[in-house]
Amino acid sequence: MEYLEPFNSYIDMENWKLEPEGEGIIRKLSDMDDMYYDQEAAKESLEEDPIIYEFYTVKVPETASNLLHCISTINPGKIGDEYFMTKGHFHEVEDTAEIYLTLSGEGQMVMETPEGEASVIEMKKGSISYIPPYWAHRTVNTGDKPLVFFAVYRGDAGHDYGSIEEKSMAKIVVEEGGEVSIKDNPNY
Ligand code: PAN
Ligand code: ZN
Numbered sequence: 001m002e003y004l005e006p007f008n009s010y011i012d013m014e015n016w017k018l019e020p021e022g023e024g025i026i027r028k029l030s031d032m033d034d035m036y037y038d039q040e041a042a043k044e045s046l047e048e049d050p051i052i053y054e055f056y057t058v059k060v061p062e063t064a065s066n067l068l069h070c071i072s073t074i075n076p077g078k079i080g081d082e083y084f085m086t087k088g089h090f091h092e093v094e095d096t097a098e099i100y101l102t103l104s105g106e107g108q109m110v111m112e113t114p115e116g117e118a119s120v121i122e123m124k125k126g127s128i129s130y131i132p133p134y135w136a137h138r139t140v141n142t143g144d145k146p147l148v149f150f151a152v153y154r155g156d157a158g159h160d161y162g163s164i165e166e167k168s169m170a171k172i173v174v175e176e177g178g179e180v181s182i183k184d185n186p187n188y
Pocket of ligand 1: 089
């Protein structure tokens with residue numbers, strides 16, 4: 001039997017960097033501009049093309065018996081009145097859950113089933129958000145500083161962005177009169 005050696009990684013709790021850095025993905029607005037409901041605002045913001053979020057994953061074998069884990073940072077900001085957010089995805093292996101532990105900042109986790117049932121729950125420092133099997137999930141930063149969370153999920157879960165790239169998600173999170181407001185997506 002060949003055993004995987006136990007090991008540590010670290011989160012620098014001051015600037016939220018993973019050490020060692022792991023595998024990083026940076027997403028700019030141009031990677032997901034058609035997901036924002038206000039397409040005119042998205043087009044305008046494309047000139048600047050801000051970094052919306054980045055995430056860094058600890059390298060482990062992507063098998064059902066391992067647990068992938070990563071740290072995600074969503075920057076504060078809005079496209080029109082819609083807050084910066086992740087693309088969102090189903091897992092390729094749909095029957096796999098995930099846990100998000102929020103380390104800093106404030107946000108909302110937008111979820112939906114393949115049938116379109118929606119659920120939105122808060123994220124704040126110390127919240128442990130449970131994403132049950134089958135639910136698509138997207139994270140939205142509603143605060144004025146970075147939203148940082150640690151996620152753990154089955155190694156072979158995979159990411160299926162397909163249907164969300166096509167029609168985004170049922171609920172959007174916007175600022176209305178200085179307040180966070182959850183609305184039906186007019187383009188869904
Ligand atoms: C997270 C997400 C990460 C980035 O690790 O992959 O926050 O979001 P998108 O994958 O939607 O761009 C996760 O849910 N993994 O399964
Ligand atoms: Zn996931």
